[in-house]
Amino acid sequence: ETGVTQTPRHLVMGMTNKKSLKCEQHLGHNAMYWYKQSAKKPLELMFVYNFKEQTENNSVPSRFSPECPNSSHLFLHLHTLQPEDSALYLCASSQVSASGGQDEQFFGPGTRLTVL
């Protein structure tokens, strides 16, 4: 599959479970992002990685833990989540120049997360 892929597509977990979301980009981009999309809310930026280094943490609770082992893969580790964390989690990637030149972000299909 080309572009940005995410697994799993759907996930139901209890508040005491530990799970991980996976994102992979096949576009050779240097920046990867996690977003949360809740009903009637804008997409919220959670984390940003550039060349494997975390460059932004948008005040996200510690029960969400990102990991970026290389520039193509991004994980979001989940533990002791709350029901209000139920949402669509979208991964995206983009190519950004060192001088800050910006371009389109390519999104994955998302993981629909339900916390019981």
Add this chain to the structure above:
Amino acid sequence: GENVEQHPSTLSVQEGDSAVIKCTYSDSASNYFPWYKQELGKRPQLIIDIRSNVGEKKDQRIAVTLNKTAKHFSLHITETQPEDSAVYFCAASRPGNSGGYQKVTFGTGTKLQVIP
């Protein structure tokens, strides 16, 4: 931080009519303004973007205008078709503080319904 406001939240138009969605932003450092279309159950996809050194851009039935002084930008869709029905998000993006990534703030979305 950046604040992006988007109006209206819902918009219904007759097929063939025009649709206009407006956004305002607050951070003068934002210099890239993409518009994304998200169909039900699908990922957001870029439909048009504009950079801060340009006032207007057009791509077939879609156009975007930017007023940097007033910090607002708009999406115009002409000759609307039923397949244009979706949620549209505006966004304002600026280079990240440490470079090499984008900090994107999204609007709350406009649900466009085109009535055949």
